[in-house]
Amino acid sequence: MKKLINETANVVKESLAGVGAAHADLVRIDFDSRLVIRADAPKKGKVGIISGGGSGHEPMHGGFVGMGMLDAACAGDVFTSPTPDQMEAATKAVNGGVGVLHIVKNYTGDILNFEMGAELCQAEGIEVVSVVIDDDVAVQDSLYTAGRRGVGTTVIAEKICGASAERGDDLQTVADWCRKVNANGRSMGMALTSCTVPAAGKPTFELGENEMEIGIGIHGEPGRTRMEMKSAKEIVTLMAEAIISDLPFSSGDQVIALVNGMGGTPLIELYLVYNELNQICEAKGMTIARRLVGNYITSLDMAGCSITLVKADAEMLSLWDAPVNTPGLRWGV
Amino acid sequence: MKKLINETANVVKESLAGVGAAHADLVRIDFDSRLVIRADAPKKGKVGIISGGGSGHEPMHGGFVGMGMLDAACAGDVFTSPTPDQMEAATKAVNGGVGVLHIVKNYTGDILNFEMGAELCQAEGIEVVSVVIDDDVAVQDSLYTAGRRGVGTTVIAEKICGASAERGDDLQTVADWCRKVNANGRSMGMALTSCTVPAAGKPTFELGENEMEIGIGIHGEPGRTRMEMKSAKEIVTLMAEAIISDLPFSSGDQVIALVNGMGGTPLIELYLVYNELNQICEAKGMTIARRLVGNYITSLDMAGCSITLVKADAEMLSLWDAPVNTPGLRWGV
Secondary structure, three states: OOOOOOOHHHHHHHHHHHHHHHOOOOEEEEOOOOEEEEOOOOOOOOOEEEEEEEEOOOOOOHHHEOEOOEOEEEEEEEOOOOOHHHHHHHHHHHOOOOOEEEEEEOOHHHHHHHHHHHHHHHHOOOOEEEEEEOOEOOOOOEOOEOOOOOOOHHHHHHHHHHHHHHOOOOHHHHHHHHHHHHHOEEEEEEEOOOOEOOOOOOEOOOOOOOEEEEOOOOOOOOOOEEEEOOOHHHHHHHHHHHHHHHOOOOOOOEEEEEEEEOEOOOHHHHHHHHHHHHHHHHHOOOEEEEEEEEOOOOOOOEOEEEEEEEEOOHHHHHHHHOOEEOOOOEEOO | OOOOOOOHHHHHHHHHHHHHHHOOOOEEEEOOOOEEEEOOOOOOOOOEEEEEEEEOOOOOOHHHEOEOOEOEEEEEEEOOOOOHHHHHHHHHHHOOOOOEEEEEEOOHHHHHHHHHHHHHHHHOOOOEEEEEEOOEOOOOOEOOEOOOOOOOHHHHHHHHHHHHHHOOOOHHHHHHHHHHHHHOEEEEEEEOOOOEOOOOOOEOOOOOOOEEEEOOOOOOOOOOEEEEOOOHHHHHHHHHHHHHHHOOOOOOOEEEEEEEEOEOOOHHHHHHHHHHHHHHHHHOOOEEEEEEEEOOOOOOOEOEEEEEEEEOOHHHHHHHHOOEEOOOOEEOO
């Protein structure tokens, strides 16, 4: 294992310290609870939004804390759920008195721990609504998950809900946006290589010289199938067909697209993937109205990509366009 | 070789098509000359700025085309200089009548071809000034370079010069900013793995299981030394000491820092590297006044990072803070 780290036990803490040092204008770090918190939280009268999960998916979630997106993110160990007391601390830190939304990716550990965290907060009088993201069409049930896994749609949901909260919507409205984004979002990933968890010191799985895995999870959970390498056009077609037929998306739809790198894939390839995706959408009469191309929800050093499409109406697009000021997404400011 | 591509001969073209499709509001693509051009170029009365070089370093340069940064970028084949007619076409496309700056990284092919491109333009009455970036402290002379290589300072120079041109500075002033950034910028890179050029189909070089190369070039050119893996703290110390002692930077300096991923290194590691760099700078009394942490000048899928520091005065910082709207850097808009 070759990584730019010190002690494996300190990777998350030291990386958070880097985030805090680099973005002190946007966020502060609570090292005891391993939280990235919006610098000006809590915002009185604004719905708070937290998310979190295992580390190793950066910039998600800590990189999306700031004006117009998350109020706090809980960082677990690499690929390990944060603990309920982290969710409790985050919720309290961002509670502006009008409730807090928990955006939870569908992994069993995250679900359980966010539930316990929410209960602790509710016992203290903080209103909490949790919305689960389960957008990965690859497989039903998985290594760490009952039902579908939560992946790229989470990023879109965090942006849309952040804008909703920022303009003053109440908790139910912000939560409704989260449900709506999830209901209209579908994703699928693929891997060219494994990732290597620092504490494990060796690849999570093995792929042959000329092999790839379609439908991979963001922790290396098995996907739909392993197959011989194909062209980008064939790979994107496989993924896009699975995504588009699932909602189903249809002609005339406007979508927000995310072409996401898994951490080890360079941008020259991601834009090539976007080009294929765009052609497929055009051929189906779908319009990619907004998009992100880059590393947004990664799997450490895995090479590969994922595609997310979210069907969007005009109001969702206007929430997308609203100003955001986070380490990982920034516009309008 | 496993990459998300189709035919190797089409990688650059298809990736440019993705950039054009994703960012049609910001840029247009000239496929004949393989240029990324600012959507509203030429801007009458504004100094034009172009750069370019081999592909494989994305988002540089095409990702930095847009308001407040470059007016056009010439994309060569992977790790291969663009041709003089590309520079000529780019210069003409962005010529607003008050001259064009060429920002050239110091590689022999780039130098020669930019020179010829500039001569072609000057023969047609377009005023061109070229400034060469040569900020890599790792080695004197290299595989493709006489003198020092041009690396991360290029990104900073493109931003500063873009802001200078945008506010209406004349060609000599914009060029002076480029010279000033280069004179005050120093960089060094390191690799954990090789990269693989698509057309070659195999790694450019080999590194052992527990080996790294300090001072690597962005095309895999040999650096200062190969050594056994060390901790991030030791690696960053090696690189930072080489950089800081070279200018030399000194106590009280404000700097713009770039912690750059080579393409295959995830953000969790880059922020950990930033944390180490920040501590070293603090210990020396230097202040990182602005920074970028992420993939900005990559080497295809190489794992590793580079560090750039640019000593900055108040005016340079205000040019840094000026609005920018490109696929790769965006703020203030």
